[in-house]
Amino acid sequence: MKIYSLYEFSSTIEQLEALLKAVDMQQKMDYDEALDLVRRIFGKRPSRTKILLKSFIKLGLLQGKSQVILSWESQLYVDLGKDLTELLLFLTYKTSHLFSICKDICEIDPDLVLKNPELLEKLYMKGYAREKLATGREKIYAIKRLISCCRIKREKNPFKKYEEYINFLTILESQYLLMTQGIFGKPVVICDLMGRMKESGIERAVFDHNIFRLHYDPIIASSTSFSSVIKDFANAGYYKINQSSYYYLKLSESLAIKRR
Amino acid sequence: MKTLGLIQNLFTNIELVDKNDAIAEISAMRNSQPPKRPSFIVNQEDAKKHIVTEMANCAQNNMFSYIVLSGDVGDGKTLFLNWIYRYFSEHKEFHMIKFRVEESSTVKYSFIKMLVAEVFKRYNNTFNEALKNAFKIIDDNLPEDEYIGKIIEEYHVSNELARTVYEFHRNGKATMPAFRVLGACYGKTELAKLKINNLKDTDYHKVFEWFQEYRITKGLIIILLDEFEHTYLSLTPAMRKSFMLSYKNFIDRTAADASRKTVLIAASTEQYQGQLEKGVSDIDRALWSRLNGHIVYLAQFRPADDKNVSQLFDELRKRYEKAYDINLPDVNPSTIRKHLHFKLGGDTTLECSYRIAVSSLLVILEELRSAPSSTLDSQDDKHMKEENHEHYKIIQQQYQKLIEETIKDWDDTHYNNRPGKIKSILELLFNEHKYTVKPVPGLNKQRVDALFVEPKVNGKPNKFIFIAIATTAKSLTSKLIRCNNIRDELVKAVPEIDFQTYFIYQANLANKGFKLELNKNTHIFPIEFESEFYDLLALNTVKDENVKQILLSNLKDTLAKLDISI
Numbered sequence: 001m002k003i004y005s006l007y008e009f010s011s012t013i014e015q016l017e018a019l020l021k022a023v024d025m026q027q028k029m030d031y032d033e034a035l036d037l038v039r040r041i042f043g044k045r046p047s048r049t050k051i052l053l054k055s056f057i058k059l060g061l062l063q064g065k066s067q068v069i070l071s072w073e074s075q076l077y078v079d080l081g082k083d084l085t086e087l088l089l090f091l092t093y094k095t096s097h098l099f100s101i102c103k104d105i106c107e108i109d110p111d112l113v114l115k116n117p118e119l120l121e122k123l124y125m126k127g128y129a130r131e132k133l134a135t136g137r138e139k140i141y142a143i144k145r146l147i148s149c150c151r152i153k154r155e156k157n158p159f160k161k162y163e164e165y166i167n168f169l170t171i172l173e174s175q176y177l178l179m180t181q182g183i184f185g186k187p188v189v190i191c192d193l194m195g196r197m198k199e200s201g202i203e204r205a206v207f208d209h210n211i212f213r214l215h216y217d218p219i220i221a222s223s224t225s226f227s228s229v230i231k232d233f234a235n236a237g238y239y240k241i242n243q244s245s246y247y248y249l250k251l252s253e254s255l256a257i258k259r260r
Numbered sequence: 261m262k263t264l265g266l267i268q269n270l271f272t273n274i275e276l277v278d279k280n281d282a283i284a285e286i287s288a289m290r291n292s293q294p295p296k297r298p299s300f301i302v303n304q305e306d307a308k309k310h311i312v313t314e315m316a317n318c319a320q321n322n323m324f325s326y327i328v329l330s331g332d333v334g335d336g337k338t339l340f341l342n343w344i345y346r347y348f349s350e351h352k353e354f355h356m357i358k359f360r361v362e363e364s365s366t367v368k369y370s371f372i373k374m375l376v377a378e379v380f381k382r383y384n385n386t387f388n389e390a391l392k393n394a395f396k397i398i399d400d401n402l403p404e405d406e407y408i409g410k411i412i413e414e415y416h417v418s419n420e421l422a423r424t425v426y427e428f429h430r431n432g433k434a435t436m437p438a439f440r441v442l443g444a445c446y447g448k449t450e451l452a453k454l455k456i457n458n459l460k461d462t463d464y465h466k467v468f469e470w471f472q473e474y475r476i477t478k479g480l481i482i483i484l485l486d487e488f489e490h491t492y493l494s495l496t497p498a499m500r501k502s503f504m505l506s507y508k509n510f511i512d513r514t515a516a517d518a519s520r521k522t523v524l525i526a527a528s529t530e531q532y533q534g535q536l537e538k539g540v541s542d543i544d545r546a547l548w549s550r551l552n553g554h555i556v557y558l559a560q561f562r563p564a565d566d567k568n569v570s571q572l573f574d575e576l577r578k579r580y581e582k583a584y585d586i587n588l589p590d591v592n593p594s595t596i597r598k599h600l601h602f603k604l605g606g607d608t609t610l611e612c613s614y615r616i617a618v619s620s621l622l623v624i625l626e627e628l629r630s631a632p633s634s635t636l637d638s639q640d641d642k643h644m645k646e647e648n649h650e651h652y653k654i655i656q657q658q659y660q661k662l663i664e665e666t667i668k669d670w671d672d673t674h675y676n677n678r679p680g681k682i683k684s685i686l687e688l689l690f691n692e693h694k695y696t697v698k699p700v701p702g703l704n705k706q707r708v709d710a711l712f713v714e715p716k717v718n719g720k721p722n723k724f725i726f727i728a729i730a731t732t733a734k735s736l737t738s739k740l741i742r743c744n745n746i747r748d749e750l751v752k753a754v755p756e757i758d759f760q761t762y763f764i765y766q767a768n769l770a771n772k773g774f775k776l777e778l779n780k781n782t783h784i785f786p787i788e789f790e791s792e793f794y795d796l797l798a799l800n801t802v803k804d805e806n807v808k809q810i811l812l813s814n815l816k817d818t819l820a821k822l823d824i825s826i
Contacts, residue, residue: 013803027594076564076609079598081654083803185306185557187332187530218609222564225611227332227530242664248332248530252559252611 002129004098006059007138008044008052009145013084015041016061016149020070023062024078027069034068055142059098060091076218088150089162090219096259099159101128102147105140106157112147116140168210169220169255171200176251187227187248190239215241220257225250263353263479267315270347271308273575274299282582289576289618294338297346300575301339303559303568310556311344315523319480322521324514328488328551329527331558334615337527340558341484344525353479355383361490361503369499371507372464373444375483379471380443386475391442391467393474395429420456421463427454442467461506465513472520481522488528504540508547530557560611563604569597572614573621580625588628599624606657655806662807666798678729679709682764685799686711686725693824700724702753703746710746712759720823722759724750733771740765740777744784762787762822787821 010016019041023029029037038056039049056062063071070078077087092099101123108114108122116137123140124130150158175196180186190211197207214220226246228238238245277285277299288295301308307329314325329337341358348354357378379387398410404426411422427438437450444464451458472481491503514520540548562568570593581588603620604612673681687697695713699706709727726743730736740763747761763778764787778786789796795811796818802808812826819826 014805017804072566075594075598076601079601080606080609081658081804183557185559187557215610216608218564222562222609223611225332225560250560250611252562 001097001127002131003123003136003139004095004101004143005139006055006098006142006146008048008055009142010042010052010149011145013088013149016088017084019056020061020074020078020084023068023070024075028064028067029069031064031066031068034062059088059146060094061087073219076222080218082216082218085150085158086217088146089158090257092146092150092159093162093166094257094259098143098146099163101143102150103157103159103163105143105147106159110156112144116144165210165213166257168202168206169214171197171202172210172214173251173255175200176249184254185250185252187250189236190226190246190249191236193249194239211239212241220255223251223253223255225252263319264316266348266351267312267319270312270315270344271301273301277579277582279582279585282579285579286576286583286622290622292334292615292619294336294342296342298339298343299579301336301343302571302575303561304336304340307340307556307558311340311525315480315482318521318523322519324511324517324520325523326511326515326554327523327525328555329525329558330530330555332530332560332613334613335558335560336614337529337558338486339614341486341525341527344482345484348480348482351479353477355379355386355475355477355479355481356484357382357481358484358486360486361488361495369495369503370461370464371503372461372468372510373506375510376442376464376468376471377444379468380440380445383475384443386477387443387471388439389476390471390474391425391428391439393476394470395425398429400429415466417466418460418463420459421466423456424454424459461502461509465506465509468510469513469517472522478521481520483522483524485524485526488526504544504547508544511547511550561614561617562611563597563600563617564609566593566597569593569600569621572617573624576618576621577625580622580629584629586629588625591628596621596624602654606654607661655804655810658804659807659810662798662802663794666794666801669801670794670797675729675731676708679727681797681800682727682729683708683711685796686727686764689799689819689824695723700750701757702750707746715823722757723762723822724759725762725764725822728763728765730765730769733769733774736765736769737774737777740774740781740784744781747784760785764789766790766793785821787818789818792818 010019019038022037022041023034026033026037035049035053038044038053039046042049042052044052053062053068057064057068060071061074062068069075073087073091076082077084092102104123104126105112105119108126109119114122117133119140120133120136130136155161172193175193176188177183179188179193179196194204194207198204214224215226226241226244227248227250228234228245229247234247236247238247240246281297281299284297285295285299311327314327317323318325329340331337345356345358349356357375359374359378361374395411398407398414402410407426407429408419408422411417411425412419415422417425424438424441427434428442429435434453437446437453440446441450441454441456441459444459444467491500495503511524514522514524537548537552540551561572573593573596577588600617600620601609603623604616670678670681690697690711690713694716696716698712698714700710700712703710709729711725711727713723713725715722724747726739726746728736728739728743730739743761743763750757750759761783762785767788767790770788778784792814795814798811799808799815802811816826
């Protein structure tokens with residue numbers, strides 16, 4: 001397998017945030033205007049600016065050919081003012097090749113201290129296809145930047161954690177469908193679902209952590225709803241997220257992320 | 261076939277809305293009510309398809325169709341019922357019966373009695389004619405006993421019902437009371453006049469079947485039953501049982517006969533779903549399994565979906581413009597979505613009810629209307645102000661969220677690790693503000709709750725800072741004593757180094773005893789944190805520069821006491 005072809009990326013999440021906010025204010029932008037904006041924010045020379053903008057589009061942060069706008073996913077994150085690291089993890093996950101190399105790099109070099117040629121060697125040993133050194137270094141440089149942006153709260157391997165979250169969602173969905181006899185759009189009692197998840201080996205703490213993450217996940221939460229009932233009918237007990245008490249969870253469609 | 265065509269077009273939105281209708285519709289929605297005569301229903305394609313298919317089946321094959329619409333409060337159940345009622349009411353061949361499950365003394369909580377009573381009230385003439393047609397086969401000239409005996413023999417009904425039919429048919433003094441008893445709208449007077457006891461549910465099943473069979477027009481009978489969940493909310497167990505049994509019998513009898521041409525659409529709020537299942541199962545498990553198979557779950561509104569948002573917004577906008585005789589400026593769909601998210605709380609994209617989406621979009625329309633010279637998209641000053649205002653609100657929300665997360669994180673942090681958290685933030689702050697953080701001089705072992713800083717510029721003193729994290733007033737006081745002891749040790753160990761001592765603590769634990777101790781030690785500078793304590797902690801995780809500015813401005817006064825000027 002070749003190392004995923006990402007050749008440029010933002011060095012900080014703040015720069016990326018500045019770009020997305022600026023595009024949001026001015027969309028639709030002509031492609032040249034977008035290039036100029038990228039140059040102003042990232043201070044790259046023209047050839048790199050072009051590659052950087054292409055990388056953003058390729059990853060799904062921006063979209064468009066002659067005119068550039070925010071992708072649906074980016075727009076949601078910008079509208080809600082959410083942490084962009086989560087957006088990067090989501091978009092990276094959609095590109096399975098990119099996701100697996102990010103995860104591998106975090107495993108090989110958790111502190112990102114290896115020099116690029118050394119890291120490349122280790123990746124080749126892991127089975128990635130050897131290619132021209134300059135090309136390999138260029139890709140690694142960009143992917144490492146993406147990894148840095150994805151590190152939330154000093155998490156060493158956020159990709160592995162994200163995969164755990166996605167696995168949780170897969171189990172959640174299968175248990176949900178078992179409860180609804182295969183129907184989406186039907187409410188299930190959250191506490192009952194939690195009991196079933198426990199039987200599948202998902203502990204309460206893991207359940208709480210991931211349900212909280214799902215509740216505030218701008219992309220995945222958009223096809224879910226949490227609702228409540230009056231006290232007289234809450235036999236199974238409420239489930240609390242922040243200040244809200246919920247009783248039912250409903251999935252209106254599959255939570256599975258379509259991967260490229 | 262005309263009926264089939266009508267059914268196929270059931271969910272076509274009305275394009276040309278009359279101004280008065282538009283006003284009525286907007287006014288209802290503004291008051292969070294489903295419009296009585298709705299002119300549009302957006303999305304909900306699955307439910308629409310299901311209803312059309314079931315109705316078409318019923319019309320084509322004369323069979324009985326049964327649907328239970330289920331959804332959360334405000335998902336549009338009543339809107340669907342109102343829509344169907346409005347649509348078919350315009351066509352005389354259909355018989356529309358719409359009622360709610362509610363307390364009513366005349367019908368004694370029986371589904372079939374409620375149904376017959378509604379038919380009696382709404383289709384009085386048709387009902388009358390149907391009953392007359394039903395008994396044409398019986399010779400009017402038969403003596404009373406023979407007439408009654410003939411009815412019992414022909415229709416297998418109770419003596420009471422047969423007597424009522426006789427009185428109804430006889431055209432005497434008791435005809436009207438008998439008619440009212442047959443129509444389930446009667447009291448004791450009617451029964452006394454007829455000299456009979458109450459009719460039973462099985463009698464009314466028969467009455468309704470006479471109506472089904474002997475009415476002159478043969479269009480579909482559409483029964484719309486709202487607030488089905490009230491069976492469990494407001495009825496007593498005995499009433500509940502009575503209602504459910506008559507309901508079950510109705511379904512069984514109607515489904516068993518292949519010529520009923522009847523559609524029953526019930527709407528039930530899903531917040532009582534568990535109760536519905538339990539209640540129905542307790543009375544009759546077979547009924548629940550039948551009910552369960554007919555439930556159609558209404559979809560919720562997806563604020564993150566551009567198509568969902570723009571369809572609803574466009575329909576609302578057309579009616580809004582018609583109602584107020586105005587033309588609103590064009591607005592980019594993604595701008596509408598952004599504003600909608602903001603109105604819905606701004607921190608999740610979870611689905612919501614249509615009612616909430618509609619009222620939020622109406623507020624956006626109000627805003628567009630009150631600012632007709634600009635649009636939500638324009639780049640003029642007004643827009644910029646609005647953007648800044650919106651931006652400010654978003655930052656405030658981010659700030660609130662950050663503080664909530666910080667409090668949670670602090671609560672989750674082990675007691676022993678808490679001083680370390682404060683220490684690392686203070687180190688960062690001092691480093692950024694022209695101080696050098698050093699190990700505490702004269703201490704054999706460095707402490708996690710103490711730090712020492714040296715100014716890079718002359719004129720400011722060295723600082724020894726003690727971080728007191730306590731859970732009780734008593735332990736806070738003992739920490740102050742500990743701080744004083746350490747200070748004394750330092751003065752002895754490194755007399756050549758001059759420094760000032762600061763004691764950092766949370767205000768909520770400071771009681772009288774602590775303050776007394778503080779007054780005794782005037783050489784210790786107290787740094788008291790109130791709510792800004794969490795602002796300090798949040799500095800550790802803040803990413804957004806604007807939010808950071810809020811934190812720093814809240815901390816400004818407290819940090820000034822530590823010679824850190826923001």
